[in-house]
Amino acid sequence: MAVGNKTLQDLLGPISKQMGHTAVAENVELPEWEHVPWRCTDGMNQQQLVDKFIEEAGKIGITIVRTPAADIAKAVAGIIQEGVPEAPASCTVVAANDERFAAAGLYDTVSGLGNVSELTVWDNTKGQANVDAAEKATYGITYAVGGIADTATIVQPSGPNCGRTTSLLPLVHIALVDAATIKPIMQDVMKDIEAQGGQLPSSICFISGPSATADIELVRVQGVHGPMYIYYVLVD
């Protein structure tokens, strides 16, 4: 829908005119790009990509926990049990609604932890209550759809079972990511998204570390508006 005081034609007219175009082209093909930049992940096998991912994560304040798929509940429980300095003695948790979590018994394990008073599993029939839970939560748990080795980035789309705020409002974000989904660079992830086609998620967030700022005297501080800590649970 277009509303407001001006139309698309009002915007395009002067642009086309300045370009000397009488009409906007029907179709423009992308050219073959001449320059193909070398990237540090070129030629790496999957094992090397995972190693690179771990190495880069270490540089930007991300804690990595590796685990076999069967033990993800244990791995996540370990993180919460160990806790972070700012966590209250009794804390709440919000988690994405994910079959793999259920299958691994993660919800039961987490809600049974001594320092967890409440676990909210994302439920889109409950509307705003999910966001309220995320706002109060110390821990937010999500399952990323992929990773990028070059920058230790995880790919986190929004959807009915995992909101934008699940990974944003809690003090700590625990993101699970399958080692097999780690790609060399962002371009590879984008290629996959383009190949899938169809309606894109309303938001895809590429997350690389805790929220941070250096606005005061260039001193780096972790934990501004997003999570102060981030854990990647790397699932083999």
Place this chain on the structure above:
Amino acid sequence: MKIAFFPGCMVDMIYPEIGIAAVNVLERLGCDLEYPDEQVCCGQGLLNSGYRDFNYPVAKMVIDAYDRPEYDLFVSLTGSCMNAIINDYPIIFKDDPVYLERTKKLAERSYEFTDFIVNYLGKTDLGASFHDTVTYHKSCHVTRLLGIKEPPLKLLEAVDGLQYIEMEHADRCCGFGGTFSFKQPEIAGEMVYEKCQTIIDTGANVLVGADVPCLLNIKGGLSRMRSDGRLDRDIRVMHIAQILDARE
């Protein structure tokens, strides 16, 4: 092989000793030099201030003086003039195809002084000796705009007795910028003082450059700092040609 030598107007006006040193160096290397009398300056101060049309007659004079069949090569002692002629004259001659073409042809056989010695003549050790501590200002025009990074350093390295000390941010602008240094003296002053401080901090006794205008500016900055007490020793300012000519 005849070489048309372009010293730059500041050499003719203010620092003939730099030109003399360069001629000595090139002649010892066997170069047959000519210096046409019918020109004065590349005129870049005009273009850089926006006066392209004023630069036109000046540029034509330079092309007429240097683009002659009897000259095989063009060697410029000052990087910024060289850059003006090969990279900026096309802007001045954009509506003059004849001079545009002549400029392109001249550019093809043009060399900056240090680049000429190292990359054309293939020489680095010129038998010079200079027993002192030296730091080198990597001027914008030689280093960045002409892309000549290694030749001056290779030449300095081969000088007997010379002790080279790299300054911090050696490729940062000294604040000359032609008319900029007259029009924005407060900013240019801050820039040259900072450049001078990095020179002073090396502890070197001599500042060397390959661009004459920067030397005028830096020398002026050091001299002012010496007068007002910010600098408590003498630092010599020399063109690289003078070092290469030295037998001290």
Place this chain on the structure above:
Amino acid sequence: MNVLYHNDVTLRERVAECLQDDFKHKAIETAQEVFYAKRGALVEEMGEGWQELRLRATEIRNHVTENLDYYVKLFAENAEANGYIMHYAPTDQDALADVIDIFEKHQAQTTVKSKSMMTEEVGLNEVLEEAGYTVVETDCAECILQKAESKPSHIVVPALHFDRDAICDIFTEKCGYEGTSVPEELTHFLRRYLRPEFLNADIGIRGCNFAVAATGSPTLITNEGNGRMVDSVPKVQIIFVGIDRIVPDLQSLDVMEALVPRSAVGSKMTAYFSVDSGPAHADEVDGPVEAHIILMDNGRSRILKTEFEPMFRCMRCGACLNICPVYRHITGHGYGSIYPGPMGVVMTPNLVGYDEIDTMVFACSLCGACSDHCPATIPLHDLIRAHRIEIVDEGKNHSNEVPVFKLLRKMWSDVGFYKFAMSAGGPMMRLFADSSKGALTVNSTWMPVVKGWTSTRDFDVLSKDRFRTWFKNHKPLAAETPVQENQGTEGGDA
């Protein structure tokens, strides 16, 4: 008053003020050093790949610019298909009118904003506040500036001119802060202080780093997470998109993301990079229910098919500021434009014209460091000079400088006159010079034109003899080694 360029004081007055502010000046110098070192390490790590990456970005952006009307239309249509409510703004006034309409329709009262240069460009905050709305800046630095009623001194870290104690005082006075001036404590206070603002705001306003034409997706780069909050929490969202933000497809984002954080702050990646494609879907519980895009031109298209067209490649990363030796001393406040540094010196007159900008385009030594560092290979220093040429061509130069340039033209294009001037000028200069130094010194600051130089530096006087005279009379030295032609390789080594 023009909101983009503040012409209430002259450039010279502003520069003088900035040069006097030692803390501000040092803070920017430190920022430059830190970013420069971090960026340098990352660029070195990429080797040849860095230059290729810059050239690929240049190719991509040029392709879009050469087909701009097509890509603007494609982005608009695909964004609309994603469910965005589109607003088309040829001018800043169109953008402002549409924003006010949205506020009125929703009877909104408060808005949270994440840093957006486009909203600065149109003076959005002032307009909204005048209309009675509460605007909350949520970027840490922007929030400090808003509370202190100050202006950005840097486009990436805008509040560097305040030290921790000053920020502590601002928070104490304006926000009821009771802690110390430790940056971590101040920052974590902001987290608590702004959280309710995000949760209670009626509308979120943000910018857009790149707009993907093929998928109609605006994107957002943020480190603090405030951009993500604006993007995730308020039910109504307004996104400002410039027509110079467009990339063709999702894959292009990889190249841009590889360049921008490295160039801006010397890191490989920012904490968050969001690619949005419409408002929240019906089955989602967070994200905006209603999302508006303000697609704005505001003078940008005027440079299409002119020599300034490469500015369409600008990614607003600030790399040119981080290396500029002028910016280093006069800071963002010296320029008077919301777009400072080399990119600002090129862009500001493009947007507002030459009548408005005082002598801004002359505050540059044309050193070329900016062009060398620009991730999109924009020849910034050439464009700054191109502005000067246009100013002279259009007769907008200061008439009092023309006689000086006429004299230079005469002297440099008439050898006879030059020789006369040297023979007359030399003795005159020596008369006023400090003879021990052979230079005009601080005592010569009364001399017109020359005082520009001698106010800060000494000026060596003309030599007694011309080099050309020596050359004509000299006897060539004998060659020490026989000359061999072209033994080396040709040309520069870079």
